Amino acid sequence: MLNNKNKVSIVDVAKHAGVGVGTVSRAINDNGSISLETKQKIMQSINELGYVPNRIAQSLRSQQYKNILFFVNMSIPTFPKIINGIYSQLENEGYMLSLCNIGANNILDKIKLYTSHHHFDGIILASPHEDDEELNEFLRSLNVPVVTFELVIPGLATGISVDYHTAVKHATNYLFSLNHKNIALLCSSTDIPSNRAIIEGFKDSFATNNLDLDENLIVRINSSSNDFNTSELINLMPKIRSKKVSAILCMHRTFLPGLLQVMKDSQISYPEDVSLVAIEDYELTSLLNPSITVIKRPLLQMGKKIAEMVLHFIQKPELYGNSVPTVISTEFIVRESCKVLNEKE
Structure with missing residues (x-):
């Protein structure tokens, strides 16, 4: 076993398992024909050597980074629970969530800076405005699906709409x-x-x-x-x-x-x-x-549904712009804060 796990490469795994590098790659990415016995042998070698696949390199080859950007004003207290919903749905599909707090001002500058320094497959936008045409034009120019959170912006997809x-x-x-x-x-x-x-x-x-x-x-x-x-x-x-x-x-x-x-x-x-x-x-x-x-x-459900929508467009880009937003219903809970008003009051 090698002492320095950080230096273990895919070549080392291939040698240890007695297979080719391409076979190891197919096993890691679950892509292509490979026998169960061979895959189990490769996974055993990966575990023994402590090999960690380079996801960035894999993304560059496949042009999928497994990363969704969420631009949101984090001062609004409902968003943490919505974010939990987004995160859980993306995690189930093997995606990461990257957050950028855009606040309420200089939103375009923040989004331009963030997108220039990150690789991503899609964007969820929760902007306080929908009439910033310069921002909207920039988002439309990006070659990834942009799904808005309760906003209607021409050329961009609306993910959810609460009734x-x-x-x-x-x-x-x-x-x-x-x-x-x-x-x-x-x-x-x-x-x-x-x-x-x-x-x-x-x-x-x-x-x-x-x-x-x-x-x-x-x-x-x-x-x-x-x-x-x-x-x-x-x-x-x-x-x-x-x-x-x-x-x-x-x-x-x-x-x-x-x-x-x-x-x-x-x-x-x-x-x-x-x-x-x-x-x-x-x-x-x-x-x-x-x-x-x-x-x-239903804040968690709202997060999950908008995550489903952006993943849907990543997997089927030809449908972008042709899907209607998911309508979210609410629940009315009667408690003790209202009283019957007397006719004389």
């Missing part, structure tokens, strides 16, 4: 059933499909129930970072005290802690003073007392 429209209608109708009519919607100010679907679902609920909607109660907040301005939330507090707002539908996870803090500072509690529905089910929403009614997104 926010139905989710928001369900939540709003639930509040209607508790006699709430003055409902404030908290959503992102970003003009992306998910946000548009949230607002459309909210408006459709009012229209379907023949109720007038005060569009001033659609509160758009900059969600590019966790350090958002709470002034819009503070402005809601007098409306709650004066009964102009009886319920809040909070459709961004980042906003919920800030909303709860502003309510605490203003000595406003739920569900006594205002009913509350939030998006995302996690420790805070389930452990608070009272616990919070939520729209639950």
